[in-house]
Amino acid sequence: xxxxxxxxxxxxxxxxxxxxxxxxxxxxxxxxxxxxxxxxxxxxxxxxxxxxxxxxxxxxxxxxxxxxxxxxxxxxxxxxxxxxxxxxxxxxxxxxxxxxxxxxxxxxxxxxxxxxxxxxxxxxxxxxxxxxxxxxxxxxxxxxxxxxxxxxxxxxxxxxxxxxxxxxxxxxxxxxxxxxxxxxxxxxxxxxxxxxxxxxxxxxxxxxxxxxxxxx
Numbered sequence: 001x002x003x004x005x006x007x008x009x010x011x012x013x014x015x016x017x018x019x020x021x022x023x024x025x026x027x028x029x030x031x032x033x034x035x036x037x038x039x040x041x042x043x044x045x046x047x048x049x050x051x052x053x054x055x056x057x058x059x060x061x062x063x064x065x066x067x068x069x070x071x072x073x074x075x076x077x078x079x080x081x082x083x084x085x086x087x088x089x090x091x092x093x094x095x096x097x098x099x100x101x102x103x104x105x106x107x108x109x110x111x112x113x114x115x116x117x118x119x120x121x122x123x124x125x126x127x128x129x130x131x132x133x134x135x136x137x138x139x140x141x142x143x144x145x146x147x148x149x150x151x152x153x154x155x156x157x158x159x160x161x162x163x164x165x166x167x168x169x170x171x172x173x174x175x176x177x178x179x180x181x182x183x184x185x186x187x188x189x190x191x192x193x194x195x196x197x198x199x200x201x202x203x204x205x206x207x208x209x210x211x212x213x214x215x216x
Contacts (some may be wrong), residue, residue, distance in 0.1 A: 017099070038041055059081055060088045062170070066093075074098055078107070085139075138168075141170040165213060198208060
């Protein structure tokens, strides 16, 4: 018989280890900036996170997606959230999953080929100069990715350029991420890029902010 108390204990221990690693990486990167190690990305994107903490179905609901939409994801990681968004915008919608790292894109290509997903388009792209036309995208989203980029406001200005007038930029953050920013920091970045807050969800530990183009 499964001992659920023991399982919960191990989950708690794992979570505490993750927090400790997060603080360690955050301190080191304060003095020596370097990309988040691949193993740490694997630790953060785990089944416990997707089932209990940052659920893909909840992200999709909050993004207010509709069939046929064009969506850009910055930093798709393993593609778990990419897949959830892609399913919601079928049959004619597409998700362009962009990253600067070829290894991330190649891994995602293999996954969508294996799973027979047809409306995810992985591509290498520069977040400072996105290869999309002005006002051509319905949604842009990033899962714990924007703070890793050295000039987040510059990225958000590009998002502003490609986003349709009624589009949304959806930013999701989680405290264990070594680059975790406070809500007010991300709100300030968005305001500098010409956005205004439309909706916010969550708490200090995990949150999602939806921004639209500033009116007037």
